Amino acid sequence: MILRKLREFLRDESGNSLVTLVIACIPMVYILAMIISFGQAFYGVQVAMNASAVGARAAALHSSAASAYTAASEVAKDYTSRAGMGVSFEADDLSYSTWSRKEKFEYSVTVKVKTAMPMNPYGNGIRESFTPTRGCPAIIEGE
């Protein structure tokens, strides 16, 4: 009796739409994950860009490279810590030649974007994290 009912259930066509939905769900979820990850990565680039700008502005006021780097890192870390959306501070770099007034330098920031829906079944999917880097040039103002 039970087996017959089960067989009927398996053979009837009432689950057509459900099967179609299940098949369609896989690419839909993947597309959703792509949209979310793309948004996160794009936001991460913006955060890195702005963090490097505020860091460079803080660094420019200092008279020594060491204190400039410390100040820039502090500001950039503070900025990225408030960014949200899975974005966090990863690394930074201060490039200069001698650190003297009116000389050009560049402060760059790398952020880590942890994707909300990583899907990487075959090695070429959505990665678990992105690390965009952006830099901002500025002129040293410190005496």
Add this chain to the structure above:
Amino acid sequence: MKLIREIIEDETGDGLVVYFMLMSVISFMMLCLMLNFMNWNSERNGLQIMADSASRAGTVAISKSYPIRERNGHGLADYHVYTELNQAEAGDLSDLVIDSYTKKLKLAEVTKVEKNPIGGFTVPVWNSKTFQYDERSISTQKQYKNGNFSVLVEGKIKSIWPGLLGVKEELDVEVYSQSAARGKVTDIK
């Protein structure tokens, strides 16, 4: 397999095919617009950061500061004008920043840079009688002497999939930034 073949071969999907094609075109248009808006916003933000850094760089070219005495409503007052800016050097320093930044631009290009293009700013000056900063309008000629430096950058941002579905090939943008050189006040009475 039989079930799938039946679904494919029946005629219930006629409307779905038309609907799917229509939705695909609309989705593609929306995707194209979204990507372009994101790109324009991102590149414009980059150009604004460049202009901010360039205008700030210009204010570093300080040569000297001096006090001036002017009559106001309470009598004579000493206004300490902050700094005198070396116009040529300020331009060179801002060029350093702009050149460095433009090398990294991918979908944007800088077409024109004007330094200090707009006159008649109102800048705060120190009033030693009232011990506070007063707002005072200054002329374009005096603008450099008071340590203000502004940069107007005109550029073009290339579109993604240009010419497709009415998207312009390039978008003209204009960013402006002004910085005031503060500090360096000497000879305060």
